[in-house]
Amino acid sequence: MDWNQMLSIALAIVVASVVNRYLFKNNPNSTPNITAQNQGNTLSPPQTVEQYVKSAYPNAWTV
Amino acid sequence: MARKIVSEAFWLTTANATAKTDAQCENFAIRYTFAPIWTYQVPVNNILLLKSSHHFYLHLEDDESTSAEWGDPQQVRLSVWDADLRKMQIIYQGRYVASKEMQDVEKMAVLDLIPAGQELKLEEGAWIYIEGMCDNGTTALYTIDVSDSHFSIETERVKPSLF
Numbered sequence: 001m002d003w004n005q006m007l008s009i010a011l012a013i014v015v016a017s018v019v020n021r022y023l024f025k026n027n028p029n030s031t032p033n034i035t036a037q038n039q040g041n042t043l044s045p046p047q048t049v050e051q052y053v054k055s056a057y058p059n060a061w062t063v
Numbered sequence: 064m065a066r067k068i069v070s071e072a073f074w075l076t077t078a079n080a081t082a083k084t085d086a087q088c089e090n091f092a093i094r095y096t097f098a099p100i101w102t103y104q105v106p107v108n109n110i111l112l113l114k115s116s117h118h119f120y121l122h123l124e125d126d127e128s129t130s131a132e133w134g135d136p137q138q139v140r141l142s143v144w145d146a147d148l149r150k151m152q153i154i155y156q157g158r159y160v161a162s163k164e165m166q167d168v169e170k171m172a173v174l175d176l177i178p179a180g181q182e183l184k185l186e187e188g189a190w191i192y193i194e195g196m197c198d199n200g201t202t203a204l205y206t207i208d209v210s211d212s213h214f215s216i217e218t219e220r221v222k223p224s225l226f
Binding site: 050052053056 | 068070108109110112143144145150151152181182183184185186189221222223
């Protein structure tokens with residue numbers, strides 16, 4: 001392997017890491033978003049039971 | 064870390080509710096139209112949501128020497144009360160025959176006095192009363208054997224998660 005090949009590989013690694021950083025990690029749409037929104041019917045803290053019902057069922061009435 | 068809030072299906076059953084005694088029901092029914100058979104109070108930090116699509120069933124037995132199920136025309140009622148027992152709303156009333164189906168979900172009774180598409184919110188301290196009309200108005204008073212009777216009501220429960 002000559003110097004040109006080694007430089008090409010090094011350049012490819014740099015390009016790949018830059019692409020990975022800016023195209024995926026800084027893009028909220030393409031990173032796995034492990035938040036409460038993805039966990040079905042749970043919501044993130046610090047909501048209270050009252051706040052949850054108020055947002056999920058704004059028209060619920062009571063006796 | 065604060066706990067999450069979960070919203071889950073919750074079947075309220077005889078095991079969760081507080082039962083009256085046979086005598087309490089029968090004495091109550093002499094003076095008032097409907098006698099509470101079971102009561103349930105929403106626990107602290109819980110909210111129950113009831114919808115017109117929620118199912119329920121009742122199974123009521125009398126306390127005669129040859130114990131039998133209640134007669135079809137007997138009236139039953141489900142009502143909800145605020146924590147102070149000052150305001151109430153009837154969420155089901157009908158003949159016993161219409162509310163005793165417990166196997167076929169297509170035939171089970173629903174809480175049809177709640178307006179369709181709306182949710183009735185029961186905050187902590189509010190009550191659900193499961194009531195029967197022991198006096199049928201024409202013949203002798205009906206009796207009830209509470210320990211042989213049971214019920215189940217579908218609800219949606221909102222509460223903090225365990226972890």
